[in-house]
Amino acid sequence: MTGRALRRHITSRVMTVLVIALSFTAVLALVLILGNLVLKGASSIDWAFFTKSPVPAGQSGGGVANAIVGTGIIVGVAALIGVPLGVGAGIYLAEYGSGRLGFLVRFVADVLNGTPSIVIGIVGWTFIVKPSGHFSALAGSVALAILMIPMLARTTEEMVRLVPHSLREAALALGYPRWRTSLKIVARTALGGIVTGCLVGIARIAGETAPLLFTALGNLNFSVHVTQPMQALSLQIYVYATGPFEDWHRLAWASALVLMGLVLIISLLARWVTRQRYGSIR
Amino acid sequence: MVASANTRLQLETAHLTALFGQHRAVRDVSLLFPAHTVTAIIGPSGCGKSTLLRCLNRMHELTPGASVTGEVLLDDVNIYAGDVSPIELRRRVGMVFQRPTPFPTMSIYDNVAAGLRVNGRRPRAEMDDAVARALQQAALWDEVKDRLHASALDLSGGQQQRLCIARAVAPQPEILLLDEPTASLDPAGTQRIEELCHALKRLYTIVIVTHNMQQAARVSDYTAFMYLGSLIEVGRTDELFTKPKLEQTEAYITGRFG
Numbered sequence: 411m412t413g414r415a416l417r418r419h420i421t422s423r424v425m426t427v428l429v430i431a432l433s434f435t436a437v438l439a440l441v442l443i444l445g446n447l448v449l450k451g452a453s454s455i456d457w458a459f460f461t462k463s464p465v466p467a468g469q470s471g472g473g474v475a476n477a478i479v480g481t482g483i484i485v486g487v488a489a490l491i492g493v494p495l496g497v498g499a500g501i502y503l504a505e506y507g508s509g510r511l512g513f514l515v516r517f518v519a520d521v522l523n524g525t526p527s528i529v530i531g532i533v534g535w536t537f538i539v540k541p542s543g544h545f546s547a548l549a550g551s552v553a554l555a556i557l558m559i560p561m562l563a564r565t566t567e568e569m570v571r572l573v574p575h576s577l578r579e580a581a582l583a584l585g586y587p588r589w590r591t592s593l594k595i596v597a598r599t600a601l602g603g604i605v606t607g608c609l610v611g612i613a614r615i616a617g618e619t620a621p622l623l624f625t626a627l628g629n630l631n632f633s634v635h636v637t638q639p640m641q642a643l644s645l646q647i648y649v650y651a652t653g654p655f656e657d658w659h660r661l662a663w664a665s666a667l668v669l670m671g672l673v674l675i676i677s678l679l680a681r682w683v684t685r686q687r688y689g690s691i692r
Numbered sequence: 693m694v695a696s697a698n699t700r701l702q703l704e705t706a707h708l709t710a711l712f713g714q715h716r717a718v719r720d721v722s723l724l725f726p727a728h729t730v731t732a733i734i735g736p737s738g739c740g741k742s743t744l745l746r747c748l749n750r751m752h753e754l755t756p757g758a759s760v761t762g763e764v765l766l767d768d769v770n771i772y773a774g775d776v777s778p779i780e781l782r783r784r785v786g787m788v789f790q791r792p793t794p795f796p797t798m799s800i801y802d803n804v805a806a807g808l809r810v811n812g813r814r815p816r817a818e819m820d821d822a823v824a825r826a827l828q829q830a831a832l833w834d835e836v837k838d839r840l841h842a843s844a845l846d847l848s849g850g851q852q853q854r855l856c857i858a859r860a861v862a863p864q865p866e867i868l869l870l871d872e873p874t875a876s877l878d879p880a881g882t883q884r885i886e887e888l889c890h891a892l893k894r895l896y897t898i899v900i901v902t903h904n905m906q907q908a909a910r911v912s913d914y915t916a917f918m919y920l921g922s923l924i925e926v927g928r929t930d931e932l933f934t935k936p937k938l939e940q941t942e943a944y945i946t947g948r949f950g
Contacts, residue, residue: 508756580793583751584807584859585783598797 444670451667454660459668463632470657474665476632477646480547481669483634484626484642485616487551492558492615493608499559500566500604505592507567516567519560528620530556535624547633547640550626554615561611569603570596602683609680613673619644643669702727702897703748703867708762710743710752717743719921720762725867725914730889730898732912732929734905736944740921741901745869748899749785750778766867783811786860786896787869791876792852794844794859801840803855807863822862829895830858831888850881857888861896868892870900874907886911905945909933917941 458473465472499519503512534553539545573596581591597604622628627639628649634640643665650662703725710718718740725731733741746752747760750771763770771781786807794803804823808814814822823840827833832854836847844855853873860868870889874882889898889911902908908915909929916926917940925932925941936942943949 574793576789576791576793577795579751579754580789580795580856581806582754583749583782583787583789584810585779585781585863586810587779590810595795599795601797 447663447667447670451663451665454664455667459661459664464630464661467653467655467658472661474641474643474646474661474668476629477641477643477665478668479632479634480626480629480641481616481643481672483636484547484550484622484640485554485612487548487636488554488558488615489608489612491551492555492562492611495555496559496562496611497566497604497608499563500607501570501592501597503563503567504570505588505596515563519563522556522560523564526620527557527618528623531621531624534621539625545625545627545639547626547636547638550622550640550642551636553621553625554618557618557621558611558615561614562607565607565610566600566604569600569607572603573599606680606684609676609683613676613680616673616676617644617669619648623648643672702767703899704765705744705747706763706765708744708747708760708764710740710747711759711761712755713757717921718747721918721923723916723923723926725897725899727897728893728895729913730893730900730911731914731916732908733899733901733916733918734903734908734944735918735924736949737903739918741918742871744918745787745871745899745901748867748869749782749787751782751787753778783807783863784865785867785869786863786865788853788856788860788871788873790872792849792856794847794852794855796843796845798844799841800836800844800847800855803844804858804862807859811863826858826862827855829861829892830854831884831891832858848881850877850884853877853881853885854888857885857892861892866897868896868898870898872901872903875903882907905933917944919944 458471460473460478461475462471462473463476464474499515503516503519506512507515530553533556534549538549538552542549577595577599578591581595582588586595622642622645626642626645628645629639629641647662647665647669650658650665653659705721705723708718708721708723709716721744723731723744733744735741743752748764752758752760760772764772766781766784769776795806798806801823804826805819808819808822824833824837827836832851835851836842836855839846844852847855853876857868857873874885877885886907889900892898893913900908900911912929914926915929915932917924917932919940925936925938927937932941933945936945
């Protein structure tokens with residue numbers, strides 16, 4: 411009896427230590443990446459980094475203001491396109507998607523979710539860049555939106571499904587039409603989760619590079635015209651990190667740190683919204 | 693207290709059968725619910741009493757695979773006729789469920805106003821009056837009048853259930869359906885709901901489904917006993933509980949089965 415108890419005790423201890431060690435290994439990756447970025451990038455971050463555009467190759471100084479603003483615009487427009495479509499599709503799937511069409515939409519969303527992002531970049535190039543004759547930020551936004559829609563559709567669906575069936579019944583019993591029950595009661599109750607899903611989706615696409623290579627292209631100058639090529643932080647990192655100049659490498663590290671920080675802030679925001687979920691979301 | 697002989701028959705089922713796929717959950721039930729009375733439906737679990745109730749406001753048909761044959765007459769109009777809108781119907785037939793179902797994103801005020809707003813906008817003052825009236829009818833007004841804009845989730849379980857009653861009566865329905873309204877409440881909460889039944893039957897025709905025979909005896913004027921989907925016996929509550937006509941009814945109310 412005591413032998414068995416001892417063995418169980420030891421097994422329990424060993425497993426606990428193992429699980430803790432594995433968790434640390436998983437977190438270690440993030441710590442190493444962040445640490446490395448701070449180490450190599452933080453020293454290059456100053457006021458000029460955020461306010462100036464790049465200087466001609468070979469010269470030192472300058473900043474990545476164009477890329478920061480570009481990422482903001484491209485991701486913002488992508489969210490404007492992607493959020494209504496993705497959330498709408500998700501509500502449809504959860505509330506009405508039990509039939510054949512729902513199955514089809516769900517299947518397409520899952521396939522699209524697994525599509526490599528560079529393929530989606532090529533789609534943007536084929537359908538927008540090529541017909542219009544030039545690269546544009548808008549094409550980049552559309553590519554990112556396509557990336558975002560299936561992601562949002564599936565997370566929204568999950569969140570809406572979490573709303574208890576009894577709430578739907580209560581609304582219907584009051585004489586609510588079905589669409590109004592879906593929007594005013596069910597979707598509104600799931601709003602915290604939906605917003606979290608949107609923020610996570612935005613954080614995901616903010617760091618995408620491949621879909622932008624064939625669409626937004628990049629731009630060394632400051633530009634806010636969505637019909638023209640535009641720089642983004644991810645593109646900037648790609649170009650600068652693979653370039654030959656020491657100064658470019660420096661800026662690439664700093665840009666990576668800023669991008670990472672941006673994604674981190676959005677993720678933290680998502681966390682915060684989740685915690686407020688069943689609070690007073692109006 | 694007890695309805696007189698010439699009471700207008702407001703709600704009535706005629707040969708009503710409710711199905712889930714092939715399964716007949718309610719079998720050929722013909723039952724009158726006299727106006728301004730409380731009718732209790734009793735019977736063991738799974739006897740079809742909740743399903744019968746859900747046929748009265750066409751909630752039954754929302755379950756996939758569910759269907760109905762026979763008629764439910766509200767003021768002599770079959771609510772299952774092709775030109776009757778279930779949405780309009782549900783505004784005339786309010787319902788309260790087993791567990792409180794306040795809308796979690798809405799305040800106390802907005803919960804009560806929800807059924808009114810769905811009928812179209814109305815002036816602020818009129819809305820305030822309607823909300824206050826509904827909360828008074830549900831005996832909740834004194835407890836919440838100073839915090840109408842607090843979250844409905846701040847209320848206790850019993851208060852939430854009375855809030856649901858207020859929400860159901862705010863649009864001034866003709867019929868009020870209560871589906872085991874006290875099943876999740878403590879004795880004090882249960883007592884308050886039972887008192888409400890007495891008060892509210894002046895205004896509404898009430899149908900209450902309950903597990904609890906004492907409750908049926910306390911709150912209702914008429915009691916219907918169901919078993920395996922069929923209506924076994926129906927009569928005035930005092931008579932059904934003291935001199936049941938059928939052996940089966942007597943066996944159930946004396947606790948010998950069910």
